[in-house]
Amino acid sequence: MSSLQEKAENFRNLHEKGNPLVxxxxxxxGTAKIAASSGAPAIAxxxxxxxxxxxxxDGEKLPRNLAMENINRICNSVDIPVSMDLEAGYGRSPEQVAQSVILAGQNSAVGVNFEDQIIDGKGLYSIEDQVARVAAAKKASNTLDVPIFINARTDIFLQASEVDDQKELLQEVITRGQAYADAGADGFFVPALTDACLIRELCDTCPLPINIMxxxxxxSVSELANLGVARISHGPGPFRAAMELIKKNCSTLYGD
Incomplete structure:
Protein backbone atom coordinates (compact mmCIF):
# COMPACT_ATOMS: atom_id res chain seq x y z
CA MET A 1 0.00 0.00 0.00
CA SER A 2 1.28 3.46 -0.88
CA SER A 3 1.74 5.89 1.98
CA LEU A 4 -0.30 9.08 2.08
CA GLN A 5 2.91 11.04 1.46
CA GLU A 6 3.61 9.00 -1.67
CA LYS A 7 0.07 9.51 -2.90
CA ALA A 8 0.29 13.26 -2.35
CA GLU A 9 3.61 13.55 -4.18
CA ASN A 10 2.34 11.39 -7.02
CA PHE A 11 -0.83 13.46 -7.33
CA ARG A 12 1.13 16.70 -7.49
CA ASN A 13 3.49 15.31 -10.12
CA LEU A 14 0.59 14.15 -12.30
CA HIS A 15 -0.26 17.80 -13.07
CA GLU A 16 1.89 18.17 -16.15
CA LYS A 17 1.30 20.87 -18.74
CA GLY A 18 0.62 19.21 -22.10
CA ASN A 19 0.25 15.77 -20.49
CA PRO A 20 -2.85 16.29 -18.37
CA LEU A 21 -4.15 14.24 -15.49
CA VAL A 22 -7.58 13.02 -16.60
CA GLY A 30 -17.94 1.63 -5.38
CA THR A 31 -17.32 4.03 -8.26
CA ALA A 32 -13.85 4.77 -6.87
CA LYS A 33 -12.95 1.07 -7.04
CA ILE A 34 -14.17 0.83 -10.62
CA ALA A 35 -12.06 3.81 -11.71
CA ALA A 36 -8.99 2.53 -9.86
CA SER A 37 -9.29 -1.02 -11.22
CA SER A 38 -9.62 0.41 -14.73
CA GLY A 39 -6.21 2.08 -14.48
CA ALA A 40 -7.01 5.59 -13.29
CA PRO A 41 -3.82 7.15 -11.81
CA ALA A 42 -5.93 9.26 -9.42
CA ILE A 43 -9.56 9.99 -8.72
CA ALA A 44 -11.62 12.96 -7.60
CA ASP A 58 -25.60 20.69 -4.61
CA GLY A 59 -24.36 23.82 -2.88
CA GLU A 60 -23.05 22.54 0.48
CA LYS A 61 -26.46 21.11 1.38
CA LEU A 62 -24.76 17.76 2.04
CA PRO A 63 -23.65 18.05 5.69
CA ARG A 64 -19.90 18.46 6.00
CA ASN A 65 -19.54 15.54 8.42
CA LEU A 66 -21.25 13.26 5.90
CA ALA A 67 -19.05 14.57 3.09
CA MET A 68 -15.96 13.85 5.21
CA GLU A 69 -17.16 10.38 6.11
CA ASN A 70 -17.70 9.69 2.42
CA ILE A 71 -14.24 10.90 1.37
CA ASN A 72 -12.69 8.82 4.15
CA ARG A 73 -14.44 5.68 2.90
CA ILE A 74 -13.39 6.46 -0.67
CA CYS A 75 -9.75 7.01 0.30
CA ASN A 76 -9.70 3.76 2.26
CA SER A 77 -11.19 1.82 -0.65
CA VAL A 78 -8.41 2.50 -3.19
CA ASP A 79 -4.62 2.74 -3.31
CA ILE A 80 -4.40 5.78 -5.56
CA PRO A 81 -4.55 9.52 -4.77
CA VAL A 82 -7.98 10.99 -4.06
CA SER A 83 -8.99 14.65 -4.35
CA MET A 84 -12.14 16.04 -2.73
CA ASP A 85 -14.51 18.64 -4.14
CA LEU A 86 -14.82 20.97 -1.16
CA GLU A 87 -17.18 23.37 -2.95
CA ALA A 88 -16.60 26.83 -1.41
CA GLY A 89 -15.04 25.50 1.77
CA TYR A 90 -18.19 24.97 3.87
CA GLY A 91 -18.05 28.47 5.31
CA ARG A 92 -17.52 32.06 4.27
CA SER A 93 -14.72 33.03 6.63
CA PRO A 94 -11.07 32.06 6.07
CA GLU A 95 -11.15 30.29 9.43
CA GLN A 96 -14.07 28.08 8.37
CA VAL A 97 -12.32 27.27 5.11
CA ALA A 98 -9.14 26.35 6.97
CA GLN A 99 -11.05 23.95 9.22
CA SER A 100 -12.62 22.21 6.20
CA VAL A 101 -9.23 21.80 4.51
CA ILE A 102 -7.76 20.28 7.65
CA LEU A 103 -10.67 17.84 7.92
CA ALA A 104 -10.22 16.81 4.27
CA GLY A 105 -6.53 16.12 4.88
CA GLN A 106 -7.21 14.24 8.09
CA ASN A 107 -9.59 12.02 6.15
CA SER A 108 -6.81 11.13 3.66
CA ALA A 109 -7.64 13.41 0.72
CA VAL A 110 -4.47 14.60 -1.02
CA GLY A 111 -6.19 17.47 -2.81
CA VAL A 112 -9.25 19.70 -2.71
CA ASN A 113 -11.20 21.77 -5.21
CA PHE A 114 -12.11 25.11 -3.72
CA GLU A 115 -14.34 27.58 -5.58
CA ASP A 116 -14.96 31.33 -5.43
CA GLN A 117 -18.73 31.43 -5.88
CA ILE A 118 -20.78 32.53 -2.88
CA ILE A 119 -22.91 29.62 -1.69
CA ASP A 120 -26.50 30.76 -1.01
CA GLY A 121 -25.52 34.21 -2.21
CA LYS A 122 -25.01 36.13 -5.43
CA GLY A 123 -21.96 36.17 -7.64
CA LEU A 124 -18.38 35.54 -6.60
CA TYR A 125 -16.27 36.55 -3.67
CA SER A 126 -14.19 39.63 -4.40
CA ILE A 127 -10.61 38.90 -5.37
CA GLU A 128 -9.45 40.26 -2.00
CA ASP A 129 -11.85 38.08 -0.03
CA GLN A 130 -11.08 34.97 -2.04
CA VAL A 131 -7.34 35.55 -1.78
CA ALA A 132 -7.73 35.57 2.00
CA ARG A 133 -9.69 32.32 1.81
CA VAL A 134 -7.15 30.66 -0.50
CA ALA A 135 -4.30 31.79 1.74
CA ALA A 136 -6.10 30.30 4.75
CA ALA A 137 -6.60 27.03 2.86
CA LYS A 138 -2.90 26.90 1.99
CA LYS A 139 -1.82 27.73 5.54
CA ALA A 140 -4.11 25.00 6.86
CA SER A 141 -2.74 22.52 4.35
CA ASN A 142 0.79 23.26 5.50
CA THR A 143 -0.12 22.34 9.09
CA LEU A 144 -1.02 18.81 8.03
CA ASP A 145 1.50 15.97 8.20
CA VAL A 146 0.93 15.62 4.46
CA PRO A 147 0.07 18.97 2.79
CA ILE A 148 -2.63 18.72 0.15
CA PHE A 149 -3.03 20.16 -3.35
CA ILE A 150 -5.21 23.29 -3.34
CA ASN A 151 -7.00 23.48 -6.68
CA ALA A 152 -8.49 26.99 -6.71
CA ARG A 153 -11.59 27.23 -8.90
CA THR A 154 -13.16 30.30 -10.42
CA ASP A 155 -16.77 30.24 -11.60
CA ILE A 156 -16.53 33.29 -13.86
CA PHE A 157 -17.35 31.35 -17.04
CA LEU A 158 -19.78 29.05 -15.24
CA GLN A 159 -21.88 32.04 -14.18
CA ALA A 160 -21.49 34.00 -17.43
CA SER A 161 -24.39 34.73 -19.78
CA GLU A 162 -24.40 34.33 -23.54
CA VAL A 163 -24.04 38.08 -24.05
CA ASP A 164 -20.91 38.42 -21.93
CA ASP A 165 -17.69 39.16 -23.81
CA GLN A 166 -15.56 36.01 -23.57
CA LYS A 167 -12.25 37.83 -23.93
CA GLU A 168 -13.13 40.25 -21.16
CA LEU A 169 -14.11 37.35 -18.95
CA LEU A 170 -10.78 35.70 -19.65
CA GLN A 171 -8.90 38.78 -18.46
CA GLU A 172 -10.74 38.60 -15.15
CA VAL A 173 -9.95 34.89 -14.96
CA ILE A 174 -6.25 35.59 -15.58
CA THR A 175 -6.26 38.27 -12.88
CA ARG A 176 -7.83 35.88 -10.41
CA GLY A 177 -5.48 33.07 -11.41
CA GLN A 178 -2.43 35.19 -10.67
CA ALA A 179 -3.90 36.37 -7.38
CA TYR A 180 -4.76 32.84 -6.30
CA ALA A 181 -1.27 31.68 -7.26
CA ASP A 182 0.25 34.44 -5.14
CA ALA A 183 -1.98 33.32 -2.25
CA GLY A 184 -0.58 29.78 -2.44
CA ALA A 185 -2.92 27.85 -4.73
CA ASP A 186 -1.38 24.82 -6.44
CA GLY A 187 -3.75 24.60 -9.43
CA PHE A 188 -6.40 26.69 -11.19
CA PHE A 189 -9.76 25.23 -12.26
CA VAL A 190 -11.91 27.12 -14.79
CA PRO A 191 -15.11 25.16 -15.51
CA ALA A 192 -17.23 26.19 -18.54
CA LEU A 193 -14.24 27.62 -20.40
CA THR A 194 -14.49 25.76 -23.73
CA ASP A 195 -12.99 28.05 -26.38
CA ALA A 196 -9.67 26.59 -27.58
CA CYS A 197 -8.01 29.96 -28.22
CA LEU A 198 -8.93 31.25 -24.79
CA ILE A 199 -7.80 28.03 -23.12
CA ARG A 200 -4.42 28.33 -24.83
CA GLU A 201 -4.07 31.96 -23.74
CA LEU A 202 -4.89 31.02 -20.16
CA CYS A 203 -2.39 28.16 -20.18
CA ASP A 204 0.29 30.47 -21.62
CA THR A 205 -0.42 33.25 -19.12
CA CYS A 206 -1.31 31.70 -15.77
CA PRO A 207 1.56 30.38 -13.61
CA LEU A 208 -0.59 27.52 -12.22
CA PRO A 209 -1.46 24.15 -13.80
CA ILE A 210 -4.78 24.68 -15.60
CA ASN A 211 -7.78 22.41 -14.99
CA ILE A 212 -10.56 22.29 -17.62
CA MET A 213 -13.88 20.43 -17.31
CA SER A 220 -11.10 16.72 -26.92
CA VAL A 221 -8.63 15.40 -24.37
CA SER A 222 -5.82 15.31 -26.95
CA GLU A 223 -6.64 18.84 -28.09
CA LEU A 224 -6.65 20.10 -24.51
CA ALA A 225 -3.25 18.51 -24.00
CA ASN A 226 -1.92 20.36 -27.04
CA LEU A 227 -3.31 23.62 -25.65
CA GLY A 228 -1.24 23.17 -22.48
CA VAL A 229 -3.88 21.95 -20.04
CA ALA A 230 -2.53 20.05 -17.02
CA ARG A 231 -5.73 18.54 -15.59
CA ILE A 232 -9.06 17.50 -17.09
CA SER A 233 -12.18 16.81 -15.02
CA HIS A 234 -15.43 15.16 -16.07
CA GLY A 235 -17.54 16.82 -13.38
CA PRO A 236 -21.12 15.54 -13.02
CA GLY A 237 -21.10 13.82 -16.42
CA PRO A 238 -20.29 10.31 -15.11
CA PHE A 239 -23.06 10.45 -12.48
CA ARG A 240 -25.61 11.67 -15.02
CA ALA A 241 -24.63 8.92 -17.46
CA ALA A 242 -24.95 6.26 -14.75
CA MET A 243 -28.36 7.56 -13.68
CA GLU A 244 -29.60 7.63 -17.28
CA LEU A 245 -28.65 3.96 -17.65
CA ILE A 246 -30.53 3.09 -14.45
CA LYS A 247 -33.53 5.13 -15.62
CA LYS A 248 -33.50 3.32 -18.98
CA ASN A 249 -33.31 -0.08 -17.33
CA CYS A 250 -36.10 0.75 -14.88
CA SER A 251 -38.29 2.02 -17.68
CA THR A 252 -37.78 -1.25 -19.49
CA LEU A 253 -38.63 -3.26 -16.39
CA TYR A 254 -41.60 -1.27 -15.22
CA GLY A 255 -43.03 -0.01 -18.47
CA ASP A 256 -42.70 3.73 -17.88
Missing part, protein backbone atom coordinates in the same frame (compact mmCIF):
# COMPACT_ATOMS: atom_id res chain seq x y z
CA UNK A 23 -10.06 12.59 -13.76
CA UNK A 24 -13.29 10.65 -14.23
CA UNK A 25 -15.14 12.11 -11.25
CA UNK A 26 -16.66 9.54 -8.89
CA UNK A 27 -18.96 9.81 -5.88
CA UNK A 28 -18.61 6.79 -3.59
CA UNK A 29 -16.29 3.85 -2.77
CA UNK A 45 -15.11 13.49 -6.32
CA UNK A 46 -17.58 15.97 -7.78
CA UNK A 47 -19.77 17.79 -5.25
CA UNK A 48 -22.92 17.66 -7.39
CA UNK A 49 -22.60 13.90 -7.87
CA UNK A 50 -21.84 13.19 -4.21
CA UNK A 51 -24.74 15.35 -3.03
CA UNK A 52 -27.21 13.74 -5.46
CA UNK A 53 -26.03 10.25 -4.49
CA UNK A 54 -26.92 11.06 -0.87
CA UNK A 55 -30.23 12.70 -1.77
CA UNK A 56 -29.18 16.32 -1.35
CA UNK A 57 -29.01 19.22 -3.80
CA UNK A 214 -15.18 18.26 -20.14
CA UNK A 215 -18.59 19.51 -21.28
CA UNK A 216 -20.49 20.31 -24.46
CA UNK A 217 -18.36 22.32 -26.86
CA UNK A 218 -15.10 21.53 -25.10
CA UNK A 219 -12.06 20.39 -27.13
Missing amino acids: LYNIWDP TGSWSVAEAFGFP MMSGCP
Whole structure:
Protein backbone atom coordinates (compact mmCIF):
# COMPACT_ATOMS: atom_id res chain seq x y z
CA MET A 1 0.00 0.00 0.00
CA SER A 2 1.28 3.46 -0.88
CA SER A 3 1.74 5.89 1.98
CA LEU A 4 -0.30 9.08 2.08
CA GLN A 5 2.91 11.04 1.46
CA GLU A 6 3.61 9.00 -1.67
CA LYS A 7 0.07 9.51 -2.90
CA ALA A 8 0.29 13.26 -2.35
CA GLU A 9 3.61 13.55 -4.18
CA ASN A 10 2.34 11.39 -7.02
CA PHE A 11 -0.83 13.46 -7.33
CA ARG A 12 1.13 16.70 -7.49
CA ASN A 13 3.49 15.31 -10.12
CA LEU A 14 0.59 14.15 -12.30
CA HIS A 15 -0.26 17.80 -13.07
CA GLU A 16 1.89 18.17 -16.15
CA LYS A 17 1.30 20.87 -18.74
CA GLY A 18 0.62 19.21 -22.10
CA ASN A 19 0.25 15.77 -20.49
CA PRO A 20 -2.85 16.29 -18.37
CA LEU A 21 -4.15 14.24 -15.49
CA VAL A 22 -7.58 13.02 -16.60
CA LEU A 23 -10.06 12.59 -13.76
CA TYR A 24 -13.29 10.65 -14.23
CA ASN A 25 -15.14 12.11 -11.25
CA ILE A 26 -16.66 9.54 -8.89
CA TRP A 27 -18.96 9.81 -5.88
CA ASP A 28 -18.61 6.79 -3.59
CA PRO A 29 -16.29 3.85 -2.77
CA GLY A 30 -17.94 1.63 -5.38
CA THR A 31 -17.32 4.03 -8.26
CA ALA A 32 -13.85 4.77 -6.87
CA LYS A 33 -12.95 1.07 -7.04
CA ILE A 34 -14.17 0.83 -10.62
CA ALA A 35 -12.06 3.81 -11.71
CA ALA A 36 -8.99 2.53 -9.86
CA SER A 37 -9.29 -1.02 -11.22
CA SER A 38 -9.62 0.41 -14.73
CA GLY A 39 -6.21 2.08 -14.48
CA ALA A 40 -7.01 5.59 -13.29
CA PRO A 41 -3.82 7.15 -11.81
CA ALA A 42 -5.93 9.26 -9.42
CA ILE A 43 -9.56 9.99 -8.72
CA ALA A 44 -11.62 12.96 -7.60
CA THR A 45 -15.11 13.49 -6.32
CA GLY A 46 -17.58 15.97 -7.78
CA SER A 47 -19.77 17.79 -5.25
CA TRP A 48 -22.92 17.66 -7.39
CA SER A 49 -22.60 13.90 -7.87
CA VAL A 50 -21.84 13.19 -4.21
CA ALA A 51 -24.74 15.35 -3.03
CA GLU A 52 -27.21 13.74 -5.46
CA ALA A 53 -26.03 10.25 -4.49
CA PHE A 54 -26.92 11.06 -0.87
CA GLY A 55 -30.23 12.70 -1.77
CA PHE A 56 -29.18 16.32 -1.35
CA PRO A 57 -29.01 19.22 -3.80
CA ASP A 58 -25.60 20.69 -4.61
CA GLY A 59 -24.36 23.82 -2.88
CA GLU A 60 -23.05 22.54 0.48
CA LYS A 61 -26.46 21.11 1.38
CA LEU A 62 -24.76 17.76 2.04
CA PRO A 63 -23.65 18.05 5.69
CA ARG A 64 -19.90 18.46 6.00
CA ASN A 65 -19.54 15.54 8.42
CA LEU A 66 -21.25 13.26 5.90
CA ALA A 67 -19.05 14.57 3.09
CA MET A 68 -15.96 13.85 5.21
CA GLU A 69 -17.16 10.38 6.11
CA ASN A 70 -17.70 9.69 2.42
CA ILE A 71 -14.24 10.90 1.37
CA ASN A 72 -12.69 8.82 4.15
CA ARG A 73 -14.44 5.68 2.90
CA ILE A 74 -13.39 6.46 -0.67
CA CYS A 75 -9.75 7.01 0.30
CA ASN A 76 -9.70 3.76 2.26
CA SER A 77 -11.19 1.82 -0.65
CA VAL A 78 -8.41 2.50 -3.19
CA ASP A 79 -4.62 2.74 -3.31
CA ILE A 80 -4.40 5.78 -5.56
CA PRO A 81 -4.55 9.52 -4.77
CA VAL A 82 -7.98 10.99 -4.06
CA SER A 83 -8.99 14.65 -4.35
CA MET A 84 -12.14 16.04 -2.73
CA ASP A 85 -14.51 18.64 -4.14
CA LEU A 86 -14.82 20.97 -1.16
CA GLU A 87 -17.18 23.37 -2.95
CA ALA A 88 -16.60 26.83 -1.41
CA GLY A 89 -15.04 25.50 1.77
CA TYR A 90 -18.19 24.97 3.87
CA GLY A 91 -18.05 28.47 5.31
CA ARG A 92 -17.52 32.06 4.27
CA SER A 93 -14.72 33.03 6.63
CA PRO A 94 -11.07 32.06 6.07
CA GLU A 95 -11.15 30.29 9.43
CA GLN A 96 -14.07 28.08 8.37
CA VAL A 97 -12.32 27.27 5.11
CA ALA A 98 -9.14 26.35 6.97
CA GLN A 99 -11.05 23.95 9.22
CA SER A 100 -12.62 22.21 6.20
CA VAL A 101 -9.23 21.80 4.51
CA ILE A 102 -7.76 20.28 7.65
CA LEU A 103 -10.67 17.84 7.92
CA ALA A 104 -10.22 16.81 4.27
CA GLY A 105 -6.53 16.12 4.88
CA GLN A 106 -7.21 14.24 8.09
CA ASN A 107 -9.59 12.02 6.15
CA SER A 108 -6.81 11.13 3.66
CA ALA A 109 -7.64 13.41 0.72
CA VAL A 110 -4.47 14.60 -1.02
CA GLY A 111 -6.19 17.47 -2.81
CA VAL A 112 -9.25 19.70 -2.71
CA ASN A 113 -11.20 21.77 -5.21
CA PHE A 114 -12.11 25.11 -3.72
CA GLU A 115 -14.34 27.58 -5.58
CA ASP A 116 -14.96 31.33 -5.43
CA GLN A 117 -18.73 31.43 -5.88
CA ILE A 118 -20.78 32.53 -2.88
CA ILE A 119 -22.91 29.62 -1.69
CA ASP A 120 -26.50 30.76 -1.01
CA GLY A 121 -25.52 34.21 -2.21
CA LYS A 122 -25.01 36.13 -5.43
CA GLY A 123 -21.96 36.17 -7.64
CA LEU A 124 -18.38 35.54 -6.60
CA TYR A 125 -16.27 36.55 -3.67
CA SER A 126 -14.19 39.63 -4.40
CA ILE A 127 -10.61 38.90 -5.37
CA GLU A 128 -9.45 40.26 -2.00
CA ASP A 129 -11.85 38.08 -0.03
CA GLN A 130 -11.08 34.97 -2.04
CA VAL A 131 -7.34 35.55 -1.78
CA ALA A 132 -7.73 35.57 2.00
CA ARG A 133 -9.69 32.32 1.81
CA VAL A 134 -7.15 30.66 -0.50
CA ALA A 135 -4.30 31.79 1.74
CA ALA A 136 -6.10 30.30 4.75
CA ALA A 137 -6.60 27.03 2.86
CA LYS A 138 -2.90 26.90 1.99
CA LYS A 139 -1.82 27.73 5.54
CA ALA A 140 -4.11 25.00 6.86
CA SER A 141 -2.74 22.52 4.35
CA ASN A 142 0.79 23.26 5.50
CA THR A 143 -0.12 22.34 9.09
CA LEU A 144 -1.02 18.81 8.03
CA ASP A 145 1.50 15.97 8.20
CA VAL A 146 0.93 15.62 4.46
CA PRO A 147 0.07 18.97 2.79
CA ILE A 148 -2.63 18.72 0.15
CA PHE A 149 -3.03 20.16 -3.35
CA ILE A 150 -5.21 23.29 -3.34
CA ASN A 151 -7.00 23.48 -6.68
CA ALA A 152 -8.49 26.99 -6.71
CA ARG A 153 -11.59 27.23 -8.90
CA THR A 154 -13.16 30.30 -10.42
CA ASP A 155 -16.77 30.24 -11.60
CA ILE A 156 -16.53 33.29 -13.86
CA PHE A 157 -17.35 31.35 -17.04
CA LEU A 158 -19.78 29.05 -15.24
CA GLN A 159 -21.88 32.04 -14.18
CA ALA A 160 -21.49 34.00 -17.43
CA SER A 161 -24.39 34.73 -19.78
CA GLU A 162 -24.40 34.33 -23.54
CA VAL A 163 -24.04 38.08 -24.05
CA ASP A 164 -20.91 38.42 -21.93
CA ASP A 165 -17.69 39.16 -23.81
CA GLN A 166 -15.56 36.01 -23.57
CA LYS A 167 -12.25 37.83 -23.93
CA GLU A 168 -13.13 40.25 -21.16
CA LEU A 169 -14.11 37.35 -18.95
CA LEU A 170 -10.78 35.70 -19.65
CA GLN A 171 -8.90 38.78 -18.46
CA GLU A 172 -10.74 38.60 -15.15
CA VAL A 173 -9.95 34.89 -14.96
CA ILE A 174 -6.25 35.59 -15.58
CA THR A 175 -6.26 38.27 -12.88
CA ARG A 176 -7.83 35.88 -10.41
CA GLY A 177 -5.48 33.07 -11.41
CA GLN A 178 -2.43 35.19 -10.67
CA ALA A 179 -3.90 36.37 -7.38
CA TYR A 180 -4.76 32.84 -6.30
CA ALA A 181 -1.27 31.68 -7.26
CA ASP A 182 0.25 34.44 -5.14
CA ALA A 183 -1.98 33.32 -2.25
CA GLY A 184 -0.58 29.78 -2.44
CA ALA A 185 -2.92 27.85 -4.73
CA ASP A 186 -1.38 24.82 -6.44
CA GLY A 187 -3.75 24.60 -9.43
CA PHE A 188 -6.40 26.69 -11.19
CA PHE A 189 -9.76 25.23 -12.26
CA VAL A 190 -11.91 27.12 -14.79
CA PRO A 191 -15.11 25.16 -15.51
CA ALA A 192 -17.23 26.19 -18.54
CA LEU A 193 -14.24 27.62 -20.40
CA THR A 194 -14.49 25.76 -23.73
CA ASP A 195 -12.99 28.05 -26.38
CA ALA A 196 -9.67 26.59 -27.58
CA CYS A 197 -8.01 29.96 -28.22
CA LEU A 198 -8.93 31.25 -24.79
CA ILE A 199 -7.80 28.03 -23.12
CA ARG A 200 -4.42 28.33 -24.83
CA GLU A 201 -4.07 31.96 -23.74
CA LEU A 202 -4.89 31.02 -20.16
CA CYS A 203 -2.39 28.16 -20.18
CA ASP A 204 0.29 30.47 -21.62
CA THR A 205 -0.42 33.25 -19.12
CA CYS A 206 -1.31 31.70 -15.77
CA PRO A 207 1.56 30.38 -13.61
CA LEU A 208 -0.59 27.52 -12.22
CA PRO A 209 -1.46 24.15 -13.80
CA ILE A 210 -4.78 24.68 -15.60
CA ASN A 211 -7.78 22.41 -14.99
CA ILE A 212 -10.56 22.29 -17.62
CA MET A 213 -13.88 20.43 -17.31
CA MET A 214 -15.18 18.26 -20.14
CA MET A 215 -18.59 19.51 -21.28
CA SER A 216 -20.49 20.31 -24.46
CA GLY A 217 -18.36 22.32 -26.86
CA CYS A 218 -15.10 21.53 -25.10
CA PRO A 219 -12.06 20.39 -27.13
CA SER A 220 -11.10 16.72 -26.92
CA VAL A 221 -8.63 15.40 -24.37
CA SER A 222 -5.82 15.31 -26.95
CA GLU A 223 -6.64 18.84 -28.09
CA LEU A 224 -6.65 20.10 -24.51
CA ALA A 225 -3.25 18.51 -24.00
CA ASN A 226 -1.92 20.36 -27.04
CA LEU A 227 -3.31 23.62 -25.65
CA GLY A 228 -1.24 23.17 -22.48
CA VAL A 229 -3.88 21.95 -20.04
CA ALA A 230 -2.53 20.05 -17.02
CA ARG A 231 -5.73 18.54 -15.59
CA ILE A 232 -9.06 17.50 -17.09
CA SER A 233 -12.18 16.81 -15.02
CA HIS A 234 -15.43 15.16 -16.07
CA GLY A 235 -17.54 16.82 -13.38
CA PRO A 236 -21.12 15.54 -13.02
CA GLY A 237 -21.10 13.82 -16.42
CA PRO A 238 -20.29 10.31 -15.11
CA PHE A 239 -23.06 10.45 -12.48
CA ARG A 240 -25.61 11.67 -15.02
CA ALA A 241 -24.63 8.92 -17.46
CA ALA A 242 -24.95 6.26 -14.75
CA MET A 243 -28.36 7.56 -13.68
CA GLU A 244 -29.60 7.63 -17.28
CA LEU A 245 -28.65 3.96 -17.65
CA ILE A 246 -30.53 3.09 -14.45
CA LYS A 247 -33.53 5.13 -15.62
CA LYS A 248 -33.50 3.32 -18.98
CA ASN A 249 -33.31 -0.08 -17.33
CA CYS A 250 -36.10 0.75 -14.88
CA SER A 251 -38.29 2.02 -17.68
CA THR A 252 -37.78 -1.25 -19.49
CA LEU A 253 -38.63 -3.26 -16.39
CA TYR A 254 -41.60 -1.27 -15.22
CA GLY A 255 -43.03 -0.01 -18.47
CA ASP A 256 -42.70 3.73 -17.88
